[in-house]
Amino acid sequence: MSVPIEPPSRGVNALRLHRQLTAIWATGKGVQRLASVNHTVIGLRMMITSFVFFAIAGILGMLTRVQLATPHATFMDVETYNQVFTMHGSMMLFLFAIPMVESFAVYLTPKILGTRDFAFPRLTAYGYWCYLFGGTILTVSLILRSAPDGGWFMYTPLSSNVYTPGLNADVWLLGITFVEISALSLAMEIVVSILKMRAPGMSLDRMPIFAWYILVTAMMMIVAFPPLILGSILLEVERAFNLPFFDPTRGGDPLLWQHLFWLFGHPDVYIIFLPMAGVLSTMIPVFARRRLVGYRTIVVAIIALAFLSFGIWVHHMFTVGIPHLALAFFSAGSAIVAVPTAIQFFAWLATLSHGRPRWDVPMLYIFGFFFAFTCGGLTGVMLAMVPFDWQAHDTYFVVAHMHYVVAGALAFPMLAAFYYWLPLLTGRTAVHRLSVPAFWLVFIGFNMTFFMMHLTGLLGMPRRIFTYSGDEGWNWLNLLSSVGSFVMTIGFALVLIDIIVQVRFGRRVRRNPWESTTLEWAMPTPPAPYAFASIPHMDAETEKVPPGQLATSLARGEGYLGFTRNGWQEALGVHMTSGEPEQLIVLPNATYLPLVTAIVTCAAVLAMLFKFYLGSAAFAFVTFGLFIYAGQHAGLARDYGALPVGRGVSVPPHTEVAGSPSWLSLICALVANGTLFTSLVFGTFYLWIAAPNWPAAVTPQPSRLLALIAAIALAVAAATTRGSLRAAAANRKPHGTIALTVIALIVALAADMMLINGVTPNPREHALGATAAALLTYIAIHAGVGLLFLISSILRLGAGFISARRLTDLRLTRLWVDYTLATGLIALGLVLALPSLVAMLGAKP
């Protein structure tokens, strides 16, 4: 059936179109707000939530400054202080910085790209709820005085059971991992949406520079988060089930945690910086009143920065005893990472110097950023030099550097962005009488607080100390630092008042008050739930049209999809490079499912936290069930063929094309998953080469027969998924081959479980057995998820969601099973190779 349904009505006026689209896209009132999946609503909620966590973390930071203002202070006891400074760092990094940059991405990216929403609105909502619940768990733990207290990077062995026996470390490991689910899901969503959902005609070279920054950042998140997720899982498993991955007395190594943590931790600095650099690259040309200098050079610099940031994690570990030659790799890498950063700096300066800059509040904060980030960058190069780092390591110099880089790179551009985009959110502009003094208070307070820390650090003040004796020469510097923190807080309070005043009483402004050229200004202010009444076609001509003029044309429905059809939430999918329209994406409507799924996921996390493991497994099972349930109504239950989308173009719905957003999202998910697996393999080799107490007293003896059965079963599963796909494509019933795949995966699962049962040495007695068990468990989980894919396919076959044209489900299943086979063979091979690897250790001098 390829007959277009409900052909678009012609001649609709702007108001009627607005009403029709609002009826479809708007979030309901009252409790229905909880069902919202719209990116504008979720982005705004994330922004507000992250600001609440910022306020809490800021207050915690002030408490530490009160404690350190004078020697021998008794403001807090040591246990409270440990919780306060740990939570200050953890909340600032995980609950404020990353979610804040993501909230900007969520709110702005679809608008800047000229599309109506993200590819997976329910995932956006699920990500938000996970973030909120994870953050709440951490915050409540603080109130209950059970908050994490081992520092924001949770170094082992301090955070292991022996030295932190209570719930404190578990709260961090589970709460942060929960929040990371949110970050990862949003990152995948962003990559898919940028590559597949831009305005038609917006080829990659026409894409606003902000989108390049966000795209690269999201890709970095997909690769950066899995090592920390793996580390958190392994440490939690060690704490909960006594598998000694980090215990040096049983073949583990505490430094493995540091590697896994900083494999995430260093790129994280750039994950925070790059979106803010994107904000600057968007705003500076507007205020300089000329195009950005060096667009292509900046794209190269962003790509270089993304990769280089992954190769310098050991510069956080210069003092752990790694040979000098290896340190030199990381030292050189840490120094040259300044080059792509400097390229962006000079591009911004060139844009300003070649333009006709005008001053306004955002420019003040841009100036603040230049100052703070230059200072932070220079001390970064100092710390990249190994001899200097050895002197300054674990002192307040590092604390100062970190705050100049992370806080400076985040806070100043963030506030600039707030003042820049607030007229879009509210239709009003700032009251200068408050904005300007607020900036100076923040700027002076920031430098007063953190510059002094360079000096206390150089005078030898260690990080994390609870108090000091007073004869070290740090007294006046610490007091100034503390006073500065209060000045900065007053500045932030003034910013908050200014924003509230602006929202309530600000001067009303016309659309696009800054005369920007990006598409977010080509829509109603505040934005309508559907963002664009019709989607623009971007070409050289459109780029010359001012957004205000374009907005009027789009509101009249003169772009793509300037009509409604079937009550569908429609957006366009485009070719990844050229931006030509390829598919009609029908997005899901508002639903409580993301909220319910996040609540159940939260229950699984809480049950794990309180050591109710069976309950946790049950809730995790229900979570998977809800994902399958959500999948049951995704897509379209019949074939439509090409449907008109306006401007004389017809494209098939996303369910009938090979390159649908789901396909790309699974590839992103597998890249993240593959990074986690690679980290696990790295961990195995790391323990083999570096951990003390290898080999174990008992030699591993994995069953080759069981491994062979598991490998063959996985290969059969991969082959039969192809059979299912061929059968469905030929309009034959694929049930038989699907059943064969199910059997093959069950056999693989059974063989794998038997291998886990037979692991020697006992996983609780030695890390050798623990790593083998971890590798085998990885296979078991993937075979299990493969079964879920198959169950979903069977249900959707029955409901008519799969046909010869609509093969996405079966293609996704094939990709998953192929991945399971590939990683399964590597994992089984490594487990079988362990006896030989252990035997090789005999040759060590």
Added chain:
Amino acid sequence: MNERPLSPRRLWWLAVGFTIWCLAFVILYAMHAIGCAFGWPTTTLRVSLAVVLLLHLIAIGWLWRYRAVAIRDPGPERISTFMHTVVIWTLIAALAATVITFGPALLLTTCV
């Protein structure tokens, strides 16, 4: 609209140069760790590291030459020219990064 838009597979080229840099990083770091742990003679370890470094430099250099010389005409579309320029410069950046980051493998004492 264009008849044959630039294939999405070409996007992988944006990452090729620095992926080789990453590969060099992993192999050199691992080889150095294994060599030191198992007490390889200094010369053997140094030569092994130098060979690995050289192979990666050749790989990036060859790709640069292939892109810059073999594909002189990236195509009439603006996106093709854009991609060509960006890929060439990421390869050059990756080559420079490889020399600077791993150059110490040829100079410093191996296992101290």
